[in-house]
Amino acid sequence: MLLGKFQQTVVINKERYKLKEDSYYQEKHNKGLIIIGNTLNSGMNHYDTWSKKINGKYKKTAMYTVTLNGEIYEHFNPMYYSDYLGTEKFDKKSITIVLENEGWLTKDFEHDFYINWSGEKYEREDKIIEKSWRGRLRWAPYKIKQMDALTFLCDKLIEKFDLDRFVSPNNVKLNEFTKKKGIYYRSNYLKTSLDVSPAFNIKYLKENIEE
Numbered sequence: 001m002l003l004g005k006f007q008q009t010v011v012i013n014k015e016r017y018k019l020k021e022d023s024y025y026q027e028k029h030n031k032g033l034i035i036i037g038n039t040l041n042s043g044m045n046h047y048d049t050w051s052k053k054i055n056g057k058y059k060k061t062a063m064y065t066v067t068l069n070g071e072i073y074e075h076f077n078p079m080y081y082s083d084y085l086g087t088e089k090f091d092k093k094s095i096t097i098v099l100e101n102e103g104w105l106t107k108d109f110e111h112d113f114y115i116n117w118s119g120e121k122y123e124r125e126d127k128i129i130e131k132s133w134r135g136r137l138r139w140a141p142y143k144i145k146q147m148d149a150l151t152f153l154c155d156k157l158i159e160k161f162d163l164d165r166f167v168s169p170n171n172v173k174l175n176e177f178t179k180k181k182g183i184y185y186r187s188n189y190l191k192t193s194l195d196v197s198p199a200f201n202i203k204y205l206k207e208n209i210e211e
Contacts, residue, residue, distance in 0.1 A: 010072060010152040017047050017065065017073040022057045028079040029092040031161045033178055034154055035085065037186035038101040038195035039065065040117060042124075046098065047075070059083045062096040064153060070145035072153055078161075085189055090178065095157055099150065102140035104194055114138065129199040134187075139199040147201060151208045154183055158209070167206040171196050183209065 039046040050061045061082045065073045076082075084096040105114040105122055114122040122128075122140065129139045158165060166182030168174070173191040178184065183205070187193040196202075 010070065010149050012064075012072045012074055012153065012156075014074040017044060017075055019047075019050060019061060019075045020056055022059075023050055023061050024059055024076045024080050024082040026080055027092075029081060031078065031093055031095050032163065032181040033090070033094045034097065034157055034163065034183045035090075035094045035186055035189070036097050036099065036150070036183065036196055037062070037084075037193070038103050038197070039098045040101070040103045040195070041120070042068075042100065042102060044073075044100075047073075050075075060086070062098040064095075064097040065100065066097060066146055066150050066153065067100045068143045068146050070143075070149035072149050078157065085186070087189075090189065095161065097150065097153065099142060099146060099196070099200075101142055101195070101197070101199075103197060104136040105138040105140055107138065116140070129197075131198040133198045134192075134194055136194065139197040141199045142201065147204055151205060154205070154209055158182075165210050167202070167209050169202065169206065171198070171200065171202065 050058055059082050062084055063075055063078045078095045081092045083091060085091050102116040102122060105116055107114050116122060126141045129141050130137055164180045164182040166180040168184045168188050171185045171187045174188045177189055185196045187195055
């Protein structure tokens with residue numbers, strides 16, 4: 001169980017960005033996994049997309065969002081499931097969390113700024129992380145408030161659903177995916193996935209959860 005700063009500063013908001021029932025499957029299942037990915041944009045634009053796509057029936061959604069500033073939003077009851085990974089076997093037993101993060105970036109050398117995958121300008125002043133991984137080089141950073149909130153949320157979910165205090169040690173494709181009931185990344189499951197990125201502090205999460 002975590003102590004100190006995590007317990008005192010974080011609130012899980014279950015109302016502000018609540019999804020309608022057509023955005024997930026209302027079937028309760030036992031949970032064994034936490035899967036973490038990115039929103040691939042800034043702000044809550046991904047929520048607007050989920051809400052409007054396919055007339056509100058888009059189901060490739062996540063249960064939680066953790067913003068850059070450390071705000072946590074619950075979009076639907078984690079006992080239910082969605083099509084987040086795209087494989088029913090894993091989706092039914094997964095609790096899914098997306099982190100506000102633009103993901104991989106490219107540089108517009110003509111105008112001397114960076115753009116994300118959809119061509120939008122990268123507006124943050126936070127230093128970009130450069131590391132070659134899965135055919136990309138530049139990555140939007142995560143923030144410490146966000147990492148603290150994620151740690152808090154994962155701890156709460158581990159306690160509630162009796163999961164192993166295990167955090168995947170890397171963000172690459174695992175042949176024995178979900179060997180333990182614990183925390184994994186979307187990139188552990190899909191070799192084409194770019195989240196979480198090399199900018200993510202796996203060591204920080206692992207040390208705080210497994211201690």
